[in-house]
Amino acid sequence: MSFLNDWIAWLPQLGPGVAISLQLTGMALFFGFPFGLLLAAMAESRLATLRWISFLIVEVGRGLPALVLLYLLYFSLPDMGVILTSMTTAVIALSWNAGAYASEYFRAGLSAVPRGQKEAALTSGFSRWTGFRLVILPQALRISTPPLAGLAVLVFQGSALAFVIAVPELMSKAYEISSMTFRYLSVFSLTAIVYGLITWLFLALVKLLEVRLSRHLV
């Protein structure tokens, strides 16, 4: 069982990588999901300009592979005089990507709430905003939660791409170890287990949240 000894020896090196991966994912979701909700709201706006802006951002974010987006931002921003760390660049690229997909899930959730709910909110005296916040949004979020959780997992796994622009996340740490030890299969097996465990743990938490959000449906 010599590989176990190796794994135990490597874990302290992978640890900081896991922290960076989680941090990157967390920030991409923290900015990406609200951004997606904003894009969804803009897509339903009465103003054509807002609808068009939303359409463009969403189509670019969904149309380009995250890796291409990452490279484009990483190499174009400095030319435009914007100097950002690779971590910040990765956060922007992944937030954009996540926000573009999330906006579609939010839109699906919002349009699945029956029209009568909006009318009941208005006739209950709520302003449009209060009605949206307290009546429409909670129902839409319940509908959007499962696909958004799936998206969160994809964003976490996509965070491995940030390796190409030198963000010191889990994947880059694994690469570092393997290029020193030449034990590629062993290192990446361990890496796979770490990614898998975190994903599985996260999905288990989401399951709990879903139950909580659906308790009114009995």
Add this chain to the structure above:
Amino acid sequence: MALNLGTRTSPIPISGGVHVSHLGKSYGSNKVLSDVNLKMQEGEVVSIIGPSGAGKSTFLRCLNYLEVPTEGTITIGGARVCADDSRPDKASLDHLRKVTGMVFQSFNLFPHLTVMENITLPQRKVLRASKDRAEEVAQSLLKRVGLPEKAKEYPARLSGGQQQRIAIARALALSPSVMLFDEPTSALDPEIGLEVLAVMRDLADEGMTMLVVTHEMHFARDVSDRIMVMGNGGVLETGPSEQVMSDPSHERTRQFLKAVLDR
């Protein structure tokens, strides 16, 4: 609960009544509602009957601006909105929706909130009532609609008739000056509908001003003071319930009543 808003036969014209004049609505050149006039005293109950597509629901929904009328004036409980104006200002609209309570055919309770929260949330957000006060009001309303034990349930656990009674309680919680009912029993089987009609009957007896779009002819005749018959986007006739039911003046009304009552 100050729901007793005066006796039904009050001779004094009170600000709480409803006054609709020359109300009309068109989509481009398509006129769906034209020249609807209605004057209701506080405490009066008026049923609106008529064939499908007559504009009954559209008229009712214009009164709280769920549909935007294109001409005419609406005065309810001190709120006055002119459709001739470009767009009513937010304050008048808010006021209009506060003084009108609405009950829908499909109940439209908020499914993610408990029965108690359904009734307290509007009070808390619109009237700025305290939690205790709102719950006190809600509890007494639940008692009035006969469901005091359902406070903690979610709507999905209730029958259609129970949901509709809760919806009535929710609408009453803002102490509206008029209650609008849009076919409140049409989604319910006839037997379950009776429990909703009983609550509405009590409400009428207590002096609530009510405007009811309905296909329940017994309710229209027995409970309402007057019946307004609509057809083809306009008013065919309005008169005391007994008279409209037994001796309608319009041929179309006769035809409609015959079709409904001969079933």
